[in-house]
Amino acid sequence: MPRTRRKTVPAVLLCHGFTGQRIEAHCLFVKTSRALAEAGIASLRFDFRGSGESDGAFETMTVSGEVSDALAAAAWLARRRIVDRERMGILGLSLGGMVTALVLGRTARFRSAALWSAVARPTWLRERMPPGFLRSCRRRGYLDLGGSYVGAPFFGDLPNHDPVGGIASSPADVLVVHGREDGSVPLEQAREYVGALKRRKNGARTQTAFIKGADHTFGRRDWERSVIRRTVAWFEGTL
Numbered sequence: 001m002p003r004t005r006r007k008t009v010p011a012v013l014l015c016h017g018f019t020g021q022r023i024e025a026h027c028l029f030v031k032t033s034r035a036l037a038e039a040g041i042a043s044l045r046f047d048f049r050g051s052g053e054s055d056g057a058f059e060t061m062t063v064s065g066e067v068s069d070a071l072a073a074a075a076w077l078a079r080r081r082i083v084d085r086e087r088m089g090i091l092g093l094s095l096g097g098m099v100t101a102l103v104l105g106r107t108a109r110f111r112s113a114a115l116w117s118a119v120a121r122p123t124w125l126r127e128r129m130p131p132g133f134l135r136s137c138r139r140r141g142y143l144d145l146g147g148s149y150v151g152a153p154f155f156g157d158l159p160n161h162d163p164v165g166g167i168a169s170s171p172a173d174v175l176v177v178h179g180r181e182d183g184s185v186p187l188e189q190a191r192e193y194v195g196a197l198k199r200r201k202n203g204a205r206t207q208t209a210f211i212k213g214a215d216h217t218f219g220r221r222d223w224e225r226s227v228i229r230r231t232v233a234w235f236e237g238t239l
Helices: 025-038 063-078 095-106 133-140 152-160 163-168 187-198 221-238
Strands: 009-015 042-045 083-093 112-116 142-145 148-151 173-179 206-211
Touching: 009 025, 009 063, 009 095, 025 042, 025 083, 025 221, 042 063, 063 083, 063 095, 063 152, 083 095, 083 221, 095 112, 095 163, 112 221, 133 142, 133 152, 142 152, 148 152, 163 187, 173 187, 173 221, 187 206, 206 221
Parallel strands: 009 042, 009 083, 083 112, 112 173, 173 206
Antiparallel strands: 142 148
């Protein structure tokens, strides 16, 4: 929380990625929250149900559930006395970026947003899996991905979502950030968001930052600093 004598301040909701948590890789979300606070912007980091220290089991997680969680977190944030509910933003990383896009399609609560390494095509997540995975997943009830049990409902829910279409209807200003060498979510998916955003007729702003050489979570100090600096400046200018 920023140190200020102002009665209210802008605020940003942070949505973590798949199998992630509210701290994120190399404390990326913690560093971002601190940088936002220094700029006079409050923030809320939270764990989706089944992730991090939250209640629930990860194998019950679905994108629909995470959208519901994000909307509930946004409502909670808006009720804080110090938060100016007319100046709220949202930031999402990876799958959390897709959740952010879907949330923007569901509510006009947010004035500004940032997508970091965001997934744009939900079914692409199923296409990345090995042959026969879905049959095996349905039989066992889950798929073991690096020690995280991903439930069959997660994969079944994916085709229900259109994040690019959702964000295209949003009145929010949107910053799209992506590493040019992202080996987890290809840069082409960021370009899909950018194309949809630039076709909007509502006057909302779109900005891009494609980081040269950067990986999925901007895992080098200069990449990290660049992304945080650009994102904080974006929210300062749009909230």
